[in-house]
Amino acid sequence: MATLKQVAAHADVSVQTVSNALNAPHRLRPDTLRRVNQSIEALHYRPNRNARSLRTSAVELIGYCVPSPPNGQAHLVMDQFLHALCSAAETTGRHILLFTAPTGLEGMPTYEDLLARRLVDGFVLSQTQTHDPRHGWLKEQRIPFVSFGRVWKETSQPGPFVDVDGAAGCAAATRHLYATGRRRIAFLSWPKSSGLAEDRMGGWRQTCKELGLPTTGLAKRCPKDSIEAGARATAELLDAAEPVDGIVAVSDVLALGVLRELGARGYTAGVDVGVTGFDDSPLASVVSPGLTSIRQPMDEIAGALITLLTGPAGTGTEHLLQPELVIRGSSAPG
Amino acid sequence: MATLKQVAAHADVSVQTVSNALNAPHRLRPDTLRRVNQSIEALHYRPNRNARSLRTSAVELIGYCVPSPPNGQAHLVMDQFLHALCSAAETTGRHILLFTAPTGLEGMPTYEDLLARRLVDGFVLSQTQTHDPRHGWLKEQRIPFVSFGRVWKETSQPGPFVDVDGAAGCAAATRHLYATGRRRIAFLSWPKSSGLAEDRMGGWRQTCKELGLPTTGLAKRCPKDSIEAGARATAELLDAAEPVDGIVAVSDVLALGVLRELGARGYTAGVDVGVTGFDDSPLASVVSPGLTSIRQPMDEIAGALITLLTGPAGTGTEHLLQPELVIRGSSAPG
Missing domain, CATH: 3.40.50.2300 (Response regulator)
Known part of the structure; x- marks a missing residue:
């Protein structure tokens, strides 16, 4: 793949000028911009990861830790959940960044690292455990998060959540x-x-x-x-x-x-x-x-998660949604 | 949440100095850096999305379109696949960006938009169709991609793929x-x-x-x-x-x-x-x-996908992996 340098050489301009063509085209003279764009096209240049750090309209990403393959209950509706979560995030112009992390305290460095590198702006948690260490840590760091699922056997919910009744x-x-x-x-x-x-x-x-x-x-x-x-x-x-x-x-x-x-x-x-x-x-x-x-109700769940995570203050902190009974032959023949 | 400006005011420095404290701390005098960091902590400042655009060590993201909830065959192993894919990407320092898109030609603007905004550096495709429009388009644009699954009923495979035999x-x-x-x-x-x-x-x-x-x-x-x-x-x-x-x-x-x-x-x-x-x-x-x-073999599949997508040229373009027969009582009592 072509580099920024190669494009600059091809167009006979400085690297900074190519960068401007990508990020602040209004700063260039029209003929210079045209020449740089022709070189970009001729060399099939794609901004690489350094170039991306120059982007001016960054998009918020929401971190979601993909659960480990089940050893207990099967995750038979995870594809539905993820599809709904992505759709809901996308209606607000955001996207979901998937990652893996060990459960419990061992997983915290992964969350910390994602934040330190500014890869994500907040988290949707699932598979919440009793005395889950993530909630307290995220709260202390004032990092936006929301849980899909309540914690049980605790006197109060440690943070905003969406759950199904x-x-x-x-x-x-x-x-x-x-x-x-x-x-x-x-x-x-x-x-x-x-x-x-x-x-x-x-x-x-x-x-x-x-x-x-x-x-x-x-x-x-x-x-x-x-x-x-x-x-x-x-x-x-x-x-x-x-x-x-x-x-x-x-x-x-x-x-x-x-x-x-x-x-x-x-x-x-x-x-x-x-x-x-x-x-x-x-x-x-x-x-x-x-x-x-x-x-x-996956779409409602996902919508509520994204609203609680990204909406203005005052959108509440708890959503307990009503599930729907889907009636088939096992209870009502005919 | 506090803004960069508020931090700058609190620390009595310029916005650029705060930005330097976050991105190029070596450029600041130690006492200035200390003062800015104290203000960041006091105001619980978290870099916002504008600040993120200043990051200097961007991370490559790989786009994966989450399949729509099934109307045909159930996606009963999708959680296993996604977990393996994330893990494999993470061993190379990359992450997976999930998104949704309509199938077929209708979905192409979504892929285009993700690239135009430099959100992803490449794609892992699945649910490939016969005469899938994505392969040709991505090839033409010289955008890195790899498919999980072959296309059938075509004379040749339209791009690198990993599949199970x-x-x-x-x-x-x-x-x-x-x-x-x-x-x-x-x-x-x-x-x-x-x-x-x-x-x-x-x-x-x-x-x-x-x-x-x-x-x-x-x-x-x-x-x-x-x-x-x-x-x-x-x-x-x-x-x-x-x-x-x-x-x-x-x-x-x-x-x-x-x-x-x-x-x-x-x-x-x-x-x-x-x-x-x-x-x-x-x-x-x-x-x-x-x-x-x-x-x-999900881990092998995911590893091969990430290698084909991100590895140096010459790592091949086709991986047909051998599945494993897991023997249980339905064929071998005892």
């Missing part, structure tokens, strides 16, 4: 199963250590209470987010003295386990037992019957 | 099923319009030929990449006069359909019929028995 989603799923005639509705969850799962389960429990439905013995905690674990818990629920007729699962993967166990016993999901999942991942529409699932 | 992957899966005693091995594919699927199917067909195995009537094209479609095709294969004892599927989703149909008939995958998928997505390990699947 999982409890409301599972409440809606429970009400929907009730409306389709189910009266014994179970909840399949993850281990108790998951604040996310406890929140969702709370929505089911509260709704059952309001509707006068039983909950005793109907909350199952699956050790893993797997089809196998979901199928096993379903088998227990179906083998009980009083079998269930509805199952709200904390994830699409667990719900797929429910569908598998129902199929293995010759039951029809949506007819014999109503089933719902969570996330409306690609899994929900590749099964048959389709899986009723709770969809996180 | 899907034919070799399916050949390995077929040989593995043969080695575990299978003698009638079917292939579940997508519609004929998919060059990717035709390539993978070619690996199965060629291997069956070499091993003296039948192929007639054993290649099934599923209309959709869904569990349902995979289950239906499996039902046909099992209902045939000569039933199959092995099934190589072009995707994990179709393979899940195979597992479902086997389960519905009381067969045990891995015992009665050996089954393999493709992509080693999260689906492969959440089912039971685990699904034997063909893993794309």
